Amino acid sequence: MKHRDPSSARDAARVVLTTLALRDFRNLARLDLEIPDAGAVVIGENGQGKTNLLEAIYYLHLLRSVRGARDVDIVRFGAPGFHIAARAGGGAHHELSAGFERQGRRKRVKVDGAEPPRLSDALGALPCVLFSPADVDLVAGAPSSRRRYLDILLALSSRPYLAALQRYRAALAQRNAALRDALRNTGGRAEQRVAVWEAPLAEHGAVLWRERVRWTERAADRFAALCAAIGEQAPVTMRYATALEPASTEVEEVVRTLTRALEQKRGLDMRRGLTHAGPHRDDLTLTLDGRELRAFGSAGQQRTAAIALRLLEAETLHHRLGAAPLFLLDDPFAELDARRSSRILELLAAQGMGQTLLTVPRESDIPPALTELARWHIAAGVISHDDARGAA
Secondary structure, X not given: OOOOOOOOHHHOOEOEEEEEEEEEEOOEEEEEEEOXXXXXXXXXXXXXXXXXXXXXXXXXXXXXXXXXOOHHHHEOOOOOEEEEEXXXXXXXXXXXXXXXXXXXXXXXXXXXXXXXXXHHXXXXXXXXXXXXXXXXXXXXXOHHHHHHHHHHHHXXXXXXXXXXXXXXXXXXXXXXXXXHHHHHOOOOOHHHHHHOOHHHHHHHHHHHHHHHHHHHHHHHXXXXXXXXXXXXXXXXXXXXXXXOOOOOOOHHHHHHHHHXXXXXXXXXXXXXXXXXXXXXXXXXXXXXXXEEHHHHOOHHHHHHHHHHHHHHHHHHHHHHHOOEOEEEEEXXXXXXXXXXXXXXXXXXXXXXXXXXXXXXXXXXXXXXXXXOOEEEEEXXXXXXXXXXXXXX
């Protein structure tokens, strides 16, 4: 297979996936692909492996299944493990690989030929944004879906946020364990064992809270503008919903406010065995004409807002990383009319659309703006090329 130079100047402003090799990832037994600079359209019926292909690429960004599956459940049936290897240009890293061995349940990741000291050091090594019909859960789903959106976006574009998130989650798990233990064993030291975890919760939770609030404040007007540009006529708003009310967003002030909240809720927490104060209880509230989109928005309005959130994610990664991320479009225009689909593609192009991999069930589903992409067909996990459009 012929390799292009991954550090070529033309890829400097966008991440470009040049080659991809997959072994035993879901139904993809063996794939060796060279990917055109612009990207490709993957055409195939449901269940043939289109989404699995995008999930494998995104795995190099998130280091776990975007669909929430365990690594052992991603391995092709009967195989000892899976392996993903890629070469890329335009970003900070050029050679990436990830694998999992069923025996021993071991995950291994390499970045530019070396294993990182910590697995988290490899997060975001292949910057991607995935658009899919399942994104409607960002709007219509529970608050945990929107918190996860914020955490992934901010953690993969900010190392301090990632470190604070890891430490906050560890302290939260320890405090909740102490609370559950206090329910079973009401001794004199039970409250002390709970309280000891409040200082790290406040310290690291303040970082999360401040970064989420600042990002939301910066992005709110852009979110409204994106929804309007896609075709939403009613006013759309986004705000960070939290019970904390610090006097300022300075970390020290947020730490003090969160410390007081944890102390005030400690009695309730000990009765119920759960921590009730902190950014793990917050939400990203989206409204349409003053009413919550999750409860009152139509399917099309919720899809519009979800796509606007993904566009914001792409813009944030582009701004913070200095290169347009890879765009993975998993039949994203299903349930949207042609006018809104066209406007979404115009917005992507305006912000510097990166290399694009689009999956659709039929050739007729390819938007006019993407008809020049190379066309691949997938059936039973095997990809063939449309010679008329040029093989990869």
